[in-house]
Amino acid sequence: MNGFDYRGNELFVENVPVKKIVESMGSPVYIYSEKALRDSLSAYQEAFSGHRTIIAYAMKANGNLKILSLLGKMGAGADVVSGGELFRARTAGIPVEKIVFAGVGKTDVEMREALDAGILMFNIESSMELERLSRVAVSMGKTAPVALRVNPDVDPKTHPYISTGLKKSKFGIPMDQALEEYKKAARLPGIRIVGIHQHIGSQLTEISPFRDAFDRMVAFARLLKENGIGVSWMDLGGGLGIRYDNEKPPTPKEISHEILSRMKGLDAGVILEPGRSIVGNAGMLVTRVQYLKETAVKMFYIADAGMNDLIRPSLYGAFHDLWPVEKRSGKGRKGDLVGPVCETGDFLVQDRELPPVEPGDLLAVMSAGAYGFAMASNYNARPRPAEILVSGDRFSVIRARETYQDLIRGEGIV
Ligand SMILES: Cc1ncc(COP(=O)(O)O)c(C=O)c1O
Structure with a gap:
């Protein structure tokens, strides 16, 4: 190691x-080990160096302030899932314009805090949440930048407790409802569409679920475009596995190849949310x-x-x-x-x-x-x-x- x-x-x-x-x-x-931390973030940064990319470290994996600040100084952003994580990320000096906010149960208070902070985007997980965010933003005289978390129904072949992109999972908006939700988002007064989000699970050790999910997301981005909805960010989540025993997970370079080869003509930046594979x-x-x-x-x-x-x-x-x-x-x-x-x-x-x-x-x-x-x-x-x-x-x-x-x-x- x-x-x-x-x-x-x-x-x-x-x-x-x-x-x-x-x-x-x-x-x-x-x-x-500081060296191990730096090397794992650098591997992502090098793999995506030719493309507009934010590595939004999924701080739920390890939210220690020093680790956040070290990664932040190297250029990482943060994927947060609560007001507390937002507070930690900001305290550690992670720039708000590199912070994305996911999670199925965001409260009004958390929405207000993130709108006040001016984060890059909210990753929205349901229709009701979208409506509520719009109301909260309007009440503050703001518009909220959002991506909808689309559930691509892909089996990540990992432990069921950390599989998040299956139809039966509580996360995200089902693929077959996503276009309608985007159209609704485009009409809501407090919402500004900036991206698409997905995250299918954690400790993925095979490349095929990533490929399937990327295919579906890119196809969906093209469908949105045909419907007059452009996005400037594709947030493809985290989930890359690590070697605990004798697993042989793909490398960030292999992941970048899969992503970037599919992104041609989309003119969107990439956001990744690795947690485990960094720390x-x-x-x-x-x-x-x-x-x-x-x-x-x-x-x-x-x-x-x-x-x-x-x-x-x-x-x-x-x-x-x-x-x-x-x-x-x-x-x-x-x-x-x-x-x-x-x-x-x-x-x-x-x-x-x-x-x-x-x-x-x-x-x-x-x-x-x-x-x-x-x-x-x-x-x-x-x-x-x-x-x-x-x-x-x-x-x-x-x-x-x-x-x-x-x-x-x-x-x-x-
Ligand atoms: C939305 C989201 N992004 C990123 C991650 C990080 O996943 P990992 O630590 O497997 O990279 C998670 C983990 O649960 C997540 O829910």
């Missing part, structure tokens, strides 16, 4: 030994093994990180590779790496051959940069871990470990 490697038996992030970070910051701890393999979660416990049927390795820190294994049965921070000799054993949370579903690894491990050892749960900290919770009153960014020979705290006081902030005993 770019930025994460062994020197001898010791795991390093760039030039810093992981053990050194944990000695001063404790565990569990998220550690990111996923730029981060890991390091945990310390507390106890070993053998039962008649299973070997449990009990760690200080659990589903509250990284929920992907519990939620999706997701695979994360496990690397020892210091390699030991000897033979590993099959078992579960579980957390301290009071749920049977609290595991990071299940029924897998683990490296040789003793109590007190540190293990790195790899590929945890996306939907890791972002989905962490305080369940069981567990403070969320620190986040550390390694840049060459240095490391810095980009989010302090939460304290017990953080756990009760805002509460009171009346």
Whole structure:
């Protein structure tokens, strides 16, 4: 993994030994590589360099302010899905003219905030939302720039919980209603049509669903044009997968080829919303093994990180590779790496051959940069871990470990 490697038996992030970070910051701890972050954004920027393009980083994957600011300074915009994300993106200095706002449940307040900010466009997910946005914009004496999120009914061949472009999904406007909705949008006083949007799912590892979706979107853009509705942006969403295990997802270059070869004659800029493929393999979660416990049927390795820190294994049965921070000799054993949370579903690894491990050892749960900290919770009153960014020979705290006081902030005993 770019930025994460062994020197001898010791795991390093760039030039810093992981053990050194944990000695001063404790565990569990998220550690990111600045180089890996920069390289993954650059790969997109280079792939689309000949075309008017905004890489609107899907910050739901990891909304840490420092990461946002680093990506923003490199030229990224942001795909936001709530008022809170808009606030974070702006606080991190992402320019509003590179911010797009998606999500099925935008409230009046969120609409007003985004209109006040002057974002690039709203990605509208239903007919009612379109009408409401028009009313809100008119009440503010503004027109809202919009794209309609069109649901192309393409199977992304990924986990059902992260498939978003199927007919049965709650996202977007069905393809067969989209032209009528665009015509309606063109009539609404508070709406200005600027784009088309789609996003079919996450952790896509094959090129064919992208191809199908791009074909449908481009055909739809041409249909709109024939109906006198031009768009200046094609927002083709995110979803490019990463290698967790032995997947071989397409590269941004391959995606750009598929997109740009279809865009001829459309005269529109491209917006992409990658999240996971920017941060996923730029981060890991390091945990310390507390106890070993053998039962008649299973070997449990009990760690200080659990589903509250990284929920992907519990939620999706997701695979994360496990690397020892210091390699030991000897033979590993099959078992579960579980957390301290009071749920049977609290595991990071299940029924897998683990490296040789003793109590007190540190293990790195790899590929945890996306939907890791972002989905962490305080369940069981567990403070969320620190986040550390390694840049060459240095490391810095980009989010302090939460304290017990953080756990009760805002509460009171009346
Ligand atoms: C609208 C939208 N755009 C972009 C993304 C980012 O997807 P990924 O992290 O797979 O690139 C998502 C993820 O859910 C999304 O819903």
